[in-house]
Amino acid sequence: MQTIALDQLDLARLVRPGDGVIFQQGCGEALNLSEKFVAQRAAYSGASVFFGSGFSRSFALEHADHLRFSGIGGIGTLRKLASSGALDPIPCHISAIEGLLRQRIIRADVLMLQVSEPNERGEYSWGLVNDYVRTALQQARVVIAEVNRQMPWVPCERPLLAHEISVAVPTDRAPLELPAAPFGELERRIAHNIGDLIGDRATLQMGIGSVPEAIMGMLADRRELGIHSGMVGDSAMRLMQCGAVTNAHKGIDAGVTVSGVLFGTHSLYRFAHRNPQIRLCPTSYTHHISTLSRLKNFVSINSALEVDLTGQINAEAIGGDTIGAVGGQVDTIRGAAASEGGVSIVALPASGKQGDSKIVSRLSGPVTTARSDVDVVATEHGVAHLRGRSLRQRIRALIAIAPPEHRERLRAEARQQWGENL
Incomplete structure (x- = not known):
């Protein structure tokens, strides 16, 4: 595992044109990595991103000049991308996603994570999202982990270990929140x-x-x-x-x-x-x-x-x-x-x-x-x-x-x- 400061991170050395990229969805999105990813997108033009749900403002229509977007649908802030045609929906059951990753129908050449700091056994928690990301990790050529000091260590089915991370990026940033929807x-x-x-x-x-x-x-x-x-x-x-x-x-x-x-x-x-x-x-x-x-x-x-x-x-x-x-x-x-x-x-x-x-x-x-x-x-x-x-x-x-x-x-x-x- 190599440790690189966020301001020194050059994603062009890690992401290739045409790569399939996976971010953790929703509140688990590695915000520092996603913002840097779209800022440097011209260096790996043609890379594609697969989304679950999205609640950030990291990805916008203008980023489709170099990036390709697909995902399960238009959930949250992804609705604008989906309805404009910039995001191509993949109709699939949640239970099917891991199989699609293993078959490389959904490509995961690069995995971008936001994880906790390690516990006393050296184990990293997946933070807020542990859905299909381990399967994506098993397919990935490169695993970039934003190790966020503010990310909780949430018990998970199988923690992440240091040797599974290619590049660790230490950060200290509050994770995304999704307040409860109001009701009447x-x-x-x-x-x-x-x-x-x-x-x-x-x-x-x-x-x-x-x-x-x-x-x-x-x-x-x-x-x-x-x-x-x-x-x-x-x-x-x-x-x-x-x-x-x-x-x-x-x-x-x-x-x-x-x-x-x-x-x-x-x-x-x-x-x-x-x-x-x-x-x-x-x-x-x-x-x-x-x-x-x-x-x-x-x-x-x-x-x-x-x-x-x-x-x-x-x-x-x-x-x-x-x-x-x-x-x-x-x-x-x-x-x-x-x-x-x-x-x-x-x-x-x-x-x-x-x-x-x-x-x-x-x-x-x-x-x-x-x-x-x-x-x-x-x-x-x-x-x-x-x-x-x-x-x-x-x-x-x-x-x-x-x-x-x-x-x-x-x-x-x-x-x-x-x-x-x-």
């Missing part, structure tokens, strides 16, 4: 509608957004909950602190909250530092059906951009505007179906910002989750149970939770396609 009465109504589906000893998977935050906010009175999720934020920390989450009855990983990433504030990062009740694991564990099927009472809660009247879910794009991603939705929905006592919920507001219905007769974007996988759909107007229901039963149930002012139109459109018997 609308989100509380959605959360209230699904409250009965989340009982004591449930094992939770939650995503990002105001609806998941509202749901997590109402669970403080539950007992002996567990968490097994692709990501956790401050709301999970609060449930652990108040005693609602004990992880005692998950069926696996007793006493430990398992996640792939931490997306939150410095309060969460301080809480996670050397905390044996938290473990960051790769996507091959957090999202694989062989793991999820062993969980007890696994409750998967995901969101959607729109749902059609037969139960098909679009969580990716509206027309040409790429907003989300396939992500882990299908992985966790199928995992909940395989879990003893499991249930999967797709929760969304019934109306868009312009008053349009998000329950639609035809999707305006791709099918992210097939109707055959969907279990429960919830809006502020109620809950539609779809598992095992016929098409006509589904249509009636989904119209009942659509905005009242759109129900007659949806019923008329359904009759045109499915007949008068609705």
Whole structure:
């Protein structure tokens, strides 16, 4: 391992034109490295970057003059890149990414990390993100690690060792934060509608957004909950602190909250530092059906951009505007179906910002989750149970939770396609 000061780092000596480059996603992004990477981009013109989620301002449209961008979708600040066409989305399940890296379908010639300082055994924590990065490391020619003094040492499935790092860059910079999304009465109504589906000893998977935050906010009175999720934020920390989450009855990983990433504030990062009740694991564990099927009472809660009247879910794009991603939705929905006592919920507001219905007769974007996988759909107007229901039963149930002012139109459109018997 070579140590180089940040102001002396010449990435042109390490990155080649045409290389595939991976950064840790979201709050784990190595900000000093990403800023230097785009500043020096002309030296390795044609290099490509693969993204998960993004919350920084490091990458912009003008950087496409020398760089190529791909990723799982337009999550966070990547939406502008995706919707402009500068970022080419790769439709894939989170559980598939490690395999795509091993097959070099997604290339990882250079890996850019932000890690903790080593512990007393010389082990570096992956910091806030340990999803598919070890698999990327195994493929990489060069591993550049920003060793950040302010990065917490978060327990992980397998720490990073010095001999696995090509170049270490010491830094002292606060990592990115993702404050909890604000929520109001609308989100509380959605959360209230699904409250009965989340009982004591449930094992939770939650995503990002105001609806998941509202749901997590109402669970403080539950007992002996567990968490097994692709990501956790401050709301999970609060449930652990108040005693609602004990992880005692998950069926696996007793006493430990398992996640792939931490997306939150410095309060969460301080809480996670050397905390044996938290473990960051790769996507091959957090999202694989062989793991999820062993969980007890696994409750998967995901969101959607729109749902059609037969139960098909679009969580990716509206027309040409790429907003989300396939992500882990299908992985966790199928995992909940395989879990003893499991249930999967797709929760969304019934109306868009312009008053349009998000329950639609035809999707305006791709099918992210097939109707055959969907279990429960919830809006502020109620809950539609779809598992095992016929098409006509589904249509009636989904119209009942659509905005009242759109129900007659949806019923008329359904009759045109499915007949008068609705």
